[in-house]
Amino acid sequence: MIKPRQLHKGDTVGVIAPASPPDLNRLEKAISFLESLGVKVELGSHLSDTYGYLAGKDDDRLADLHYMFENPEIKAVISAGGGYGTSRIAGSINYRLIENNPKIFWGYSDLTFLHTAIRQKTGLITFHGPMLCSDVGKENFDSVSKQMFDQLFHPQELRYSEDISPLVTVSEGKAAGEIVGGNLSLLVNSLGTPYELDTNNRLLFIEDIGEEPYRIDSFLCQLQLAGKLEEAAGVIIGDFSDSEPVKRRESLPLEEVWNHYFASLEKPVVSGFKMGHCLPHFAIPLGAEAELCAYSQTLSIEPGVTGKEANDENPKN
Known part of the structure; x- marks a missing residue:
């Protein structure tokens, strides 16, 4: 795996909207937070575009992504928000450009599709963490999330x-491997595509929002039938907010859904992690080596960045 270079005070970070239109009022507050960390901020040219439920047309959102990775002055690429739209541009991304210009890429939710595609096409570690409009710009953005x-x-x-x-x-169990995954519905969307999630000997992380238990059940069933649960070394169950049954009042509790798919796997599976659409939001480097111990109920993750230039630490042949 390729670790991106760590940030330093004075570095410039780029902000893009690769999915749905961001809340510009929250974005303004979030930019102030980034500046308080000691970095400069450059906004994508199409950050404020709208095209229905998308933050601009596919080519324009793609252009912002490419520009941020190509520009040597930009040291990190941070997503303003999620929503929908990253899968529409995944097939047109210049992955060689990203591989040759590895840098921090940060976001979650719909960004799950890009996390998976970028990691599996380039080997770059990316970050599942709070986004600017969805989290940082909110009044209740907490100290734990800030520290991430x-x-x-x-x-x-x-x-x-x-x-x-x-x-x-x-x-129960104990296992080590690269952390992969993210938003459960986006992971299911990757099946049958060139960006299908590879869980083999890896720790699978899942989270979601606004999905009722029967929907979560259907997603897990599809992953199970695709062999993704059996191949995984272990499972990290993150936050599943707003999952109360509404459409189907007669429902199984989520705990029963977890037990049905995970209890007999004979590998570590632990639930309750504040990772996902929640505050606090514990941010993690996807692709980094980690160890999950269900006996002590702990998750340890290696650093996602390096103090060296990424290309120096990960020379190409």
């Missing part, structure tokens, strides 16, 4: 335990 940006400036091992939130062991 520190990992971009200082290579550091992350450790998650019950000191952060209550955790539940669904299946």
Whole structure:
């Protein structure tokens, strides 16, 4: 895996909207937060565009993404928000450009499709973390979530335990591997495409928002039938907010859904991680090596950035 170079004060970060239109009022507040970290901010040319439910036409959103990776002055690419639209541009991305210009790429939700595509096409570690309009620009953006940006400036091992939130062991065991995954519905959308998620000997992380238990059940069923659960070394169950049954009042509780798909896997599966559409939002480097222990209910993750230039640490043949 390729680790991007850490940020330094005075660096410039680029902000893009590769999915749906961002809330510009929240974005303004979020930019102030980024500047308080000591970095400069450059906005994508099409950041304020709208094209129905998309933040501009596909070619324009793609152009902003390419520009941020190509420009040597930009040291990190941060998403303003999610929504929908990243899968529409995945097939047109210049992955060689990204591989030759590795840098921090940060976001979540609909960005899951890009996380998977970029990692599997280039080997670049990317970051599943709070987005500017969805989280940072909110009044209740908390101190724990703010601290998660520190990992971009200082290579550091992350450790998650019950000191952060209550955790539940669904299946016992201990395993290590690269963390992959993200938004559950987007992971399912990748099946059958050139960007289909590879879970083999990896720790699968899942989260989602606004999906009822029967929908979550259907997503997991599809992953199971595709062999993705059996291939995984372990499963990290993140936050599933707004999952109360509405359309189907008669429902199984989520705990029963977890047990049905995970309890007999004979590998570590732990739920309750505050990772996803939630605050606090524990940010993680996708593609980094990690260890999940269901006995101690801990998750340890290696640093996602390096103090060296990425191309120096990961020379091409």
